Amino acid sequence: MSTVRTRFAPSPTGYLHVGGARTALFNWLYARHTGGTFILRIEDTDQARSTEQSVQAIFDALKWLDIDWDEGPFYQSERLNLYNDYIDRLVAQGHAYYCTCTPDEIEAMRERARATGAKPRYDGTCREKGLPLSEGAVVRFKSPVMGTTVIEDVVKGHIVFANDELDDFVLRRSDGMPTYNFAAVVDDVSMEITTIIRGDDHIMNTPKQILLYQALGRPLPVFAHVPMVLGNDRTRMSKRHGATSVTAYRDMGLLPEAFINFLARLGWSYGDQEFFTRQELIEKFSLDRVGKSAGIFDAVKLNALNADHIQAARPADLVRHLKPFLESDGWNTQDEAYIKGVIATLQTRSKTLKEMAMQARFYFETDVAYDEQAAKKFLKPNVLEPLKQLKEQLAALTTFDEKAIEQVFVQLMETFQIKLGKIAQPVRVALTGTSVSPGIFEIITVLGQARVVARLEKALDYIAGR
């Protein structure tokens, strides 16, 4: 009874994008679900494109998503000895050979092949030469010319490849670095990865990797090729699809819980359920409920799901997520109890944290700026008296809670024989500067007596001055 070991193996050549995040999530969920081990491996064998910033960007994104790993991070660039050991073995056993053909020669080979309508690939010039190791030589895999290689994929099913479609691909470059297909297999073997979950854009690599497993005499892992995430134009997500970096969604005010919920549901389903907490995802995730067809990333639905998560969250848990947005708007965030109250009034009307911060503006401004239209329409002389009395009565309250506040309004409506609507809008403008806000009793309660009285006074002055 072997335990599950999964890995996420990004290459640090840019930020972590949506597709990568989902691959990481599925691997993580599967490991957590099965009580297995999740490993992080950085595939930085491309010296030219790998950067330190990209590694950091990947860490940042995983941290935001709260996807943690049990082993690693391992860097392929630090495991060269291991790859070389395997190379020696493969060459010694006749599974690989040195090749001294130059890139120009390879290119010429391809041209010739294309011209005759054949497949453009390595023609095997050095395959049987038994060349010794030499400066600048690459190592190629001696790929079988006959037969077939089969993938038994848990999501895609049975996939057959004719071996003559494959060519003698490079295992180690002339600069001594291993290539992706080789390093990935050596690592997956040595790290004892049991289940490889990755995007289905890797299907074409899989037969090569299976051949390598066989040459190495190792048992095959379980393959699960999950469908890709596409942009609105149905092509692979890339820069031109707008925000594809995971952290961009954080900065747009998405909740990590909502984001992983959305990512999980894109390609995986659990009956009709749409909303999942992180814990539910771990409990319910399984590979056999992963679909086969690619899905389009729908930002509108993501926002709706985010709204659901904001609404379902406890205000106290939202505080730390909202604070950065409040701070970037220039507000003081010392008083967390106050922020908690603010959040409670805004949860049902914000789709994102950024939006919530915007809507929270009036709670933090020291001098409320009136929206011209709203002030003109509602702060009129005819409400001067009711407003004045309201201010006085609210100022006189000893227990400033929603119930007491509502009582004040009830009395006011009676004495002036007006409906709540007549007085609520002027008060709303006085307190928030606009005609749109959370419920009037709620905002009075949260703002607190001092702010409310001061703002009503300001409104009275404004009316008097008209």
Place this chain on the structure above:
RNA sequence: GGUCCCAUCGUCUAGCGGUUAGGACACUGGCCUCUCACGCCAGUAACAGGGGUUCGAAUCCCCUUGGGAUCACCA
């Protein structure tokens, strides 16, 4: 072009031989109401096409069409 994958409302999807083809987002109407939201109710909207298999196909097989992926000393 070769190879491989995929195909249910606009989008995400349920469905795993017999359903009025369900849900969610979006959209449209209504209710609620102190504004805006939330919530609730209702509605529009899909099995790509053609052949089979079967008493019976969205479900199984084949073909066509469409879309995607991949063809490196990148991962």
